Amino acid sequence: MAWDEWEQLKSEAAGQRSTRMQLNQYPADQGGDGTQGDLVAGHQDLEAVGKAAHDLFEDFTTFSGHARVASEAAAGGLKGEGFALGGALEHVTEHWSKQTKTLLDACAHISNHLRFTKNQHAADDSYISGSVSSIALLDEGFDDRKGH
Template sequence: MSFDEEWATARATAAANAALRLDHAGSAPGTPDLALNQDHIGAIGSEAHKLHSRLQTDGRHAATASTEAAGALSREGFATGAALAKANSRWESQVKTLVAACAQISNGLNYSLSSHAKEEQQLYAEFTSSKIDEYLK
């Protein structure tokens, strides 16, 4: 499947799911609108970390060869040497951007998992103490 076909499929799927909303106005009382499934979040964070690690090595697989080829072509007077050097530089820049994005996703999800439980405990404690305070008055 080509990239264009995959992209079209992904867009069609997103459009079909556009009716889903996180803030369901008609939710039944006591039914959470948004539930955090820690297993799913953890799996996504893990995959982002794996992609980060793979991009750091595999994304630079041809860097040395491309640099050497660009230098050799330039020394022989070929204009393609400069073009190859520019393409290699752009590639390196894009790989660095992707690596940073994967790290940000992985770290953000890990932080979300660890802080979510703490926030839930704090909210529960605040709610419980406010109810206790209400009954004591």
């Protein structure tokens, strides 16, 4: 993209949108009795992200392992025959292994964080439900003492 094209796109975007703050929010008219509902942690989109991260972790572990083993064997063979390319391939393989570990750690972190978040939300929902139930029980006790 050329600089002039970038500047044109920026000016078009600025002309389409005024500089004001816009807050994203839950739509006001949702029907029903007006309550927001229970805290739900099992959103399909989050579950899909977690599954994709887990699947990538599993598949990449397998396939990157094959690539690493084949590259190490090729590097060893080339070095054994006196080719300088063997050392270079060995260097690339070492970096490949480091980058693989970084990607796998990121995938595991995403998957684990989403699982933790789901469990934490379920625990929060249970706590809130218990607290609200306790308040209702206390209210009943006060009502009974007043003779209602």
